Amino acid sequence: MKKIKEVLVVEGRSDTARLRQVLGDVDTIETNGSAIDHRTLALIKQAQQLRGVIVITDPDFNGQKIRQKIMAAVPQAKQAFIRRQDGIPAKSHGSLGVEHASAKAIISALQNVWTPKQAQAASSISQTQLVNLGLLGAANSQQLRALVGDILHIGYVNAKQLLRRLNMFAISQQQLETAVKQAKEELYGS
Template sequence: MTKIKEVIVVEGKDDTKQIHKAVDADTYETNGSALSNGDLERLKKLQQTRGLIIFTDPDFNGERLRKMISAAVPGVKHAFIRRDQGVPTEAHGSLGVEHADPAVIKVALAHLYTQEERPSVTFTIQSLQAAGLTGNPHARSRRERLGQLLGIGYGNGKQLAHRLNMFRISPTQFTQAMSQIKQEENRQ
């Protein structure tokens, strides 16, 4: 089983259980979407000593936690699963890492992104609009698919521009992903 040196930040104990099915790693559980100043201080210390991987649920609260930690703790790494990979198999339960298959978790942890404090600006709202990712009837589904292909998660237009820049997605990577999206749309 692969050993992860960084501490993986998750939302709860069920996420930890699922992570342990995929890899050998220590986790830090936030126990929900609220973070205290004490939590942030502990996360800063862990980042300095071991490094952090933020692996929150692909939902609003998970994204909120990701942003809070990223703002307070520079240089953290990010792992993402798609929304459809975190759907519960039973009727009850919420979307989350705890429902992801161990193979999906391994892939997410093999494709980490590191956030830089001040990303260079390559992608703008205008460039996303020109690509049909905003102001278009298919914009939402295209943004969702682009996030899946690039492994950076879903975001609205403004969030997507920020993520593309933050994760240093190259124009070539972007163009290849958009070509794949257009090919998929043409097949439908």
């Protein structure tokens, strides 16, 4: 993988250590958990202006909370997502985290970075479309959303977050339908 020019925003020292182990010399900003202070947000804003940033947080509730705070302050920050199953620790104790991800999972996340689009795509996705595709309101919607999130590399999401991310990253109806078809094939073996 080529050297990453952007600054990677992570949760803590263990994440930085793992990324450096996999990627070599990379620059990171550590949020030190979900209580991001104003200085850290200012540093992320400055890094975005100078080099760009990629947010790569843990695939859990706190990681999502941190990502939302950063997106509110730096809406143009790029997003990389580690799949939930790739962030599980080898030992039974511990929480989901970037520090537990394999080299392959980290590289895949960074090769599938999303950049938020400032203007909504002309063909934005609606809640009705999510219902029609089985991503909302069906018995297996949660499983289907999890697979679609993995296929599109947008992370594990609930229905509301899925709709927001699909539109934020200007994912087309066709891209979504293709991902849903692939997810259904994985689920049902069609």
